[in-house]
Amino acid sequence: MMKTTKLALLAATMLGATGAAMAQDAELTIESWRNDDLTIWQEKLIPAFEAKHPGIKVTFAPSAPTEYNAVLNSKLDAGTAGDLITCRPFDASLSLYEKGHLSAIQDLENMANFSDVAKAAWSTDDGSATFCVPMASVIHGFIYNKEAFEELGIEPPITNEEFFAVLDKIKEDGTYIPMAMGAKDQWEAATMGYTNIGPNYWKGEEGRLALIEGEQKLTDEQWVEPFRQLAAWAPYLGDGYEAQSYPDSQNLFTLGRAAIFPAGSWEIAIFNEQADFEMGAFAPPLQSAGDECYISDHTDIGIGMNAKTENAEAARTFLNWVGSAEFASLYANSLPGFFSLSNETVEMEDPLAKEFVSWRENCNSTIRPAHQILSRGTPNLWNEMWNVSANVLRGAQTPEDGAKQLQDGLAGWYEPQQ
Amino acid sequence: MAQAVKKPFRWHIAVFLAPAVLIYTAIMIIPLFSTLQLAMFSDVNNSQVFVGLKNFRTLFDDPRWSEQFWNALKNNTWFFIIHMLVQNPIGILLAALLSSPRLRLRVFYRTAIFIPTILSFVIAGFAWKLILSPLWGVAPNLLDLVGLKSLFQPWLGKEAYALTTLALISVWQFVGIPMMLIYAALLSIPDELLEAAECDGITGMSQFWKVKLPLILPAIGIISILTFVGNFNAFDLIYATQGALAGPDFSTDILGTFMFRTFFGFQLQLGDPNLGAAIATAMFGIILIGVSIYLFGIQRRLRRYQF
Structure with missing residues (x-):
C-alpha cells in the first residue's frame, strides 16, 4: 500500500512537472538596478500581471545601481542573465543590442503608445530598430520645505534673481541651510546641478542637438x-559640502535642516516617506521673467528582452503589458516621480509629482545633453561632466576652465566638434 | 654487471604535490595567463581580434589614457609610502610594547588592535566616512572639545587631503598585521640571547636597537613586501568610500579603481575588458618588478641568525 502510494506520488510529480512545462508555465526573471522598487514590483506590478496571464511567473531580481552595468554585462556574456533586462538609456543599451544581447521589439502591438522622442533612448541611431519598451522619465527641479518657506515668508522663485534672493534670505535667517547638495559623489553636481539648471541656458533640445551637430561648443x-x-551656489551649501555625499544631502533635507533640495523627481517617493513636513517644488529658475522655460525630462528607464531567453513568447507578452495603459497608471502611481512616457494620459494622485509633471505643459522638455552619442568616446563626456561639475562646485576649477576641459575632451574624438 | 638498478619513479611526490598544483593552476595561473591573453586582443565589430601590444600603446602613448595611468600610479605610490612610513613603524612599536614583560592586559591590547583587520573594507570605509562627516561626524565635535575645531576640514572632499586620509584609514585597519608578525618574531628571540646582552650591559632601548631589531629584520622585510603587494592591488577601500570615479577630481584614483572603471565601465562609459586587462597586466608587471627587486636585491643580503 505504502509503496503504491509512493509510486503514484512519484509518477504524479513527474507527470505534473512535464505537464506544466508543456502548458506555457514560463518563469521570467527581471534584471534591474532599481532595488528601491523591489516591494512595488513584488506587491503591485507583478501580481497585476500574473492575474491576467496565469502560467507566467515573474521574479524581480535587482542589483545595486552603481554595479548594475558591470554585473549585467558579465551576466550577459556568461549567459546567466535574466529574461527581461531593465535598460539604461542610450549607449549602454545600444551596445547590448549591437552585441546581440537584446532583441528588437518594435513590432510589439503596444509600442504604438510611445512617441519617437520616448523611443529614441532605446532605438538605433537611424531609428530602424527599438529594443526596449520605455518605462519612465524623471524631471529635474527643486524641492523645497513649504513650512520653512512660510515661516520665513518667502515665495518659490521664478527667475534667477529671485532664486538668489531667496537663498540670501534663508542664509541671513540662519535657521536653515539654504540648499542641500554635496560635491563628494560628483553626480549630484552634474545631474541635479548642471543639467538641472542648464536647459534654460542652452534652450533644451536646440542646444543639445546643436552640440551633436557640432554647431555649438561647450565653451559657448x-x-x-x-x-x-553652479559655482555661485557654493556659499549657500552646508558646512563641509565638499565631503557631503548624496545620502547626506537627502537626510539634511528630510530632517528639515535644509530648505531647498536640487532634485530629480525620483526623490518624491522617498521624501514623502521620510519628511514630516509639507513639500513643494519649483522649476529651474529662468534668466529673466517671461523667458520660455525648459526642463530636463530625462528618459531614464526602459525594459527589453534578453535575446537568449528561453521564454521569448512569455517575455514578449510581459513587454507588451509594460507598454499598456494599465502598467503606465500602475507604475506612475506606485512610484510617484517616475513619469510614464506613454501617450496615454495617466492620472496621478501625488501632489508633488503632479507639480513636477505640470511643467511639461508650459515648458519644453529635453534630455541630459551628454547621453545621446556624445558619451561614446574617451574621455567619456558624462563622466567628465560629473568631475567638472563637482570641481566647479568646490571652487577647484573655474567655470571657463571646466568648460574648456569638456570641450577639449569631446573634440578629441568627436568629429563634428573638431 | 654494470647495469645500474633503475630507481623506481617516486610517485608519492607527484601525488602529494598534485592537489596544490592543480588548485593553484586552476585559480591562479590560468586566470593570470588569460588576463595576459585578453590584453593582447581588441574588440572589433563585436569579435575579438588579436592586436598584439596595441592596448599597451594606447595605455602609455595616448595622453588621455596615460595621464590617468600615471596619476593612478603616482597616487598608488603615495598610498604605499604612507603605509611604509606610518603603518610599519607603528606596527613595530606596538609589537615592541606588547612584548615588554611588564605590560598587563596584553591579550586585550593585541586583540583590540587586531580586530579592525578582520573587518570588511566596506564597514571600515563606512564607519570612517561617518566619523569624518562634516555634518554628523564625531570628528568635528571631538576637535571642538579640545578647542581645535578650526583644524577640521572636510578631509575626504579636499584634493589635498583625501588620499592621505584614506591611506591613514587603511593604516588604522591593517596595523594589526605587522604588529602580529613582528610580535611573533620578537617572541622567538631566545631568552639566553637577551640575558647575554644584559650581561654585556646592553639593556632597554639600546637592547632593542642593537639586538632585537637586527633579529627581526627578515620579518620587517616580509612585511614590507606584503604591504607593497597589498597596496598596489588595493581597490576596495577607495571604491567603498569615494566610488569608482575616485574623487575629488581623481585625486584618490589608484591602479585598482582605474582598472575597475576601465574594465567594467562606469555609468555611460562602456567597459573595455581588453584595455582593462592591459592595465591589470601593467599592475602585475609593477608588482613583479617590486617583488623581484626585494627578493634579489634585499632579501639575499639580509643576514639570518640561527639560534
Whole structure:
C-alpha cells in the first residue's frame, strides 16, 4: 500500500512537472538596478500581471545601481542573465543590442503608445530598430520645505534673481541651510546641478542637438553660464559640502535642516516617506521673467528582452503589458516621480509629482545633453561632466576652465566638434 | 654487471604535490595567463581580434589614457609610502610594547588592535566616512572639545587631503598585521640571547636597537613586501568610500579603481575588458618588478641568525 502510494506520488510529480512545462508555465526573471522598487514590483506590478496571464511567473531580481552595468554585462556574456533586462538609456543599451544581447521589439502591438522622442533612448541611431519598451522619465527641479518657506515668508522663485534672493534670505535667517547638495559623489553636481539648471541656458533640445551637430561648443556662453551659476551656489551649501555625499544631502533635507533640495523627481517617493513636513517644488529658475522655460525630462528607464531567453513568447507578452495603459497608471502611481512616457494620459494622485509633471505643459522638455552619442568616446563626456561639475562646485576649477576641459575632451574624438 | 638498478619513479611526490598544483593552476595561473591573453586582443565589430601590444600603446602613448595611468600610479605610490612610513613603524612599536614583560592586559591590547583587520573594507570605509562627516561626524565635535575645531576640514572632499586620509584609514585597519608578525618574531628571540646582552650591559632601548631589531629584520622585510603587494592591488577601500570615479577630481584614483572603471565601465562609459586587462597586466608587471627587486636585491643580503 505504502509503496503504491509512493509510486503514484512519484509518477504524479513527474507527470505534473512535464505537464506544466508543456502548458506555457514560463518563469521570467527581471534584471534591474532599481532595488528601491523591489516591494512595488513584488506587491503591485507583478501580481497585476500574473492575474491576467496565469502560467507566467515573474521574479524581480535587482542589483545595486552603481554595479548594475558591470554585473549585467558579465551576466550577459556568461549567459546567466535574466529574461527581461531593465535598460539604461542610450549607449549602454545600444551596445547590448549591437552585441546581440537584446532583441528588437518594435513590432510589439503596444509600442504604438510611445512617441519617437520616448523611443529614441532605446532605438538605433537611424531609428530602424527599438529594443526596449520605455518605462519612465524623471524631471529635474527643486524641492523645497513649504513650512520653512512660510515661516520665513518667502515665495518659490521664478527667475534667477529671485532664486538668489531667496537663498540670501534663508542664509541671513540662519535657521536653515539654504540648499542641500554635496560635491563628494560628483553626480549630484552634474545631474541635479548642471543639467538641472542648464536647459534654460542652452534652450533644451536646440542646444543639445546643436552640440551633436557640432554647431555649438561647450565653451559657448550658453554652456558656460550654468557652471557659473553652479559655482555661485557654493556659499549657500552646508558646512563641509565638499565631503557631503548624496545620502547626506537627502537626510539634511528630510530632517528639515535644509530648505531647498536640487532634485530629480525620483526623490518624491522617498521624501514623502521620510519628511514630516509639507513639500513643494519649483522649476529651474529662468534668466529673466517671461523667458520660455525648459526642463530636463530625462528618459531614464526602459525594459527589453534578453535575446537568449528561453521564454521569448512569455517575455514578449510581459513587454507588451509594460507598454499598456494599465502598467503606465500602475507604475506612475506606485512610484510617484517616475513619469510614464506613454501617450496615454495617466492620472496621478501625488501632489508633488503632479507639480513636477505640470511643467511639461508650459515648458519644453529635453534630455541630459551628454547621453545621446556624445558619451561614446574617451574621455567619456558624462563622466567628465560629473568631475567638472563637482570641481566647479568646490571652487577647484573655474567655470571657463571646466568648460574648456569638456570641450577639449569631446573634440578629441568627436568629429563634428573638431 | 654494470647495469645500474633503475630507481623506481617516486610517485608519492607527484601525488602529494598534485592537489596544490592543480588548485593553484586552476585559480591562479590560468586566470593570470588569460588576463595576459585578453590584453593582447581588441574588440572589433563585436569579435575579438588579436592586436598584439596595441592596448599597451594606447595605455602609455595616448595622453588621455596615460595621464590617468600615471596619476593612478603616482597616487598608488603615495598610498604605499604612507603605509611604509606610518603603518610599519607603528606596527613595530606596538609589537615592541606588547612584548615588554611588564605590560598587563596584553591579550586585550593585541586583540583590540587586531580586530579592525578582520573587518570588511566596506564597514571600515563606512564607519570612517561617518566619523569624518562634516555634518554628523564625531570628528568635528571631538576637535571642538579640545578647542581645535578650526583644524577640521572636510578631509575626504579636499584634493589635498583625501588620499592621505584614506591611506591613514587603511593604516588604522591593517596595523594589526605587522604588529602580529613582528610580535611573533620578537617572541622567538631566545631568552639566553637577551640575558647575554644584559650581561654585556646592553639593556632597554639600546637592547632593542642593537639586538632585537637586527633579529627581526627578515620579518620587517616580509612585511614590507606584503604591504607593497597589498597596496598596489588595493581597490576596495577607495571604491567603498569615494566610488569608482575616485574623487575629488581623481585625486584618490589608484591602479585598482582605474582598472575597475576601465574594465567594467562606469555609468555611460562602456567597459573595455581588453584595455582593462592591459592595465591589470601593467599592475602585475609593477608588482613583479617590486617583488623581484626585494627578493634579489634585499632579501639575499639580509643576514639570518640561527639560534
